[in-house]
Amino acid sequence: MTRGIGYYVHHQGVGHWQRACAIAAALDRPCTLIGTLAGIDTAEAPGPVLDLPDDRLDDGFGGQDGEAERPHALHYAPLAHPGIRTRMARIAAWAAETDPLLLVVDVSVEVALFARLLSLPTLVFRLAGTRTDLPHLEAFRSADRLIAPFPAALEAEGVPDWVRAKTDYAGFLGRPVAQRPGVDAGAGGPIVVVFGRGGDGGALADLAAAARAVPERDWHVLGPVTGEGERPANLHLHGWVADADAWIARAGLVVGGAGDGVVAAVAARAKRFLCLPEERAYGEQIEKARALARLGAAIVHEGWPEAALWPGLVRAGLALDPSAIVALSDPHAIRHAAALIERHARRRDPMVTGLG
Incomplete structure (x- = not known):
């Protein structure tokens, strides 16, 4: 039986969900989509779905919890939050029950580091922007590899060399268009x-x-x-x-x-x-x-x-x-990203590596 993987999906907007579904559909192995998915139609998800309780605070979510005594390696770890406790327990139970080869994290410092504590290899998405703070760098350090959902030409200045070296630039991972246009599609439209x-x-x-x-x-x-x-x-x-x-x-x-x-x-x-x-x-x-x-x-x-x-x-x-x-667009970017994930999954599969 082919061992599966997991794919953690951030709740912001729908872009992470659409990207996850497109990549999961292109994989040759089972992929469980994991995240807080309230308000998202998951009926046509290309695999199993693990819905997690919301981890946001009642006064909003700004990426950090504002806790003065939060460990420096974390962005968001509010105390006495039952939703966070339950969501982490569900991730741990899923990992114990299914024995996945790896977890793709798109995106969360806390989930990436928690997966490392579960002895679960990760491929961590690295979004654009200046993410050189300690929590991001620790999540990057914990990962097998990093996936940038943008071309290398759009890399931000000031990114450490070791982070660049650990990054696979997947290109834009949007939905592929049915027909690729000519270079000049015309400027006369609205x-x-x-x-x-x-x-x-x-x-x-x-x-x-x-x-x-x-x-x-x-x-x-x-x-x-x-x-x-x-x-x-x-x-x-x-x-x-x-x-x-x-x-x-x-x-x-x-x-x-x-x-x-x-x-x-x-x-x-x-x-x-x-x-x-x-x-x-x-x-x-x-x-x-x-x-x-x-x-x-x-x-x-x-x-x-x-x-x-x-x-x-x-x-x-x-x-x-x-x-x-x-020139920045690759019509095959989704397929290439899926192949990248598949290569890392196979490298982690003892049934495959043992054959070599």
Whole structure:
């Protein structure tokens, strides 16, 4: 019987879940998806699911618990939290019952270190941004290997050499597009603004001001928008859509944050990109956006632009050469990531290594 693996999925947004499902579906062995999955439709998960109780505090989750006496190697370890106690017990019970070869961690310092205490090998995802604090470095040190869900060209400055050497750069792990476009997909289409599930969405007043500033283009907005008021005729609000990629394929210019899902979709479709990085822990989106700008793959503006800036930003975005961003996309990245995980699983399998 083929021994399986586990894949821990972080709760922020849906990008981690989508990435996990795509990779698990491409694996040749059983893969249990593990995480706090409330609010996510797991009916079509490509394998077993282990749902964990929520570990967040009632006053919100900012990546750290603020505990003054928290051990320096941890980010989040609040005391007297029954949800954390139960979730760790479930992970330990799953590991004891199924004897997995390894655990993929996307992402959690605490789960990575807990897996090490369980004597369970890990492959730890390393997100973009400046993650050189002690907890991240200890999680990286504990792992067999690190997986970066972005191309090496977008690596942040200041990452220690030993971390880079331990990293396999998997590229953008977004959903593959049905048909890869030519390098220049055209700049004549509408402006498509994308807000992901991991952020706060947009404000109607800001979007209306932007659309009025560039009246010659239709603006289509995907994702949540807050506020009330009049909006210009060229501004269209669609809310959540089943397939954002279809809208991105029509765009002359895409406006969005620097989250993995948006950047992967824009790169796969060779779209001109105006990147407005959002505040995230460890400067994840800021670092990624700056790297895109250095490569000429996007126009970047930190924060929502004032109305007067929009005409110039749109002109600059439409003048981009899409070959810079499409060069960052690998249509086979999911398959390559699955093959990477499979190689490490086989290396840990005594039934396989004993045959060599």
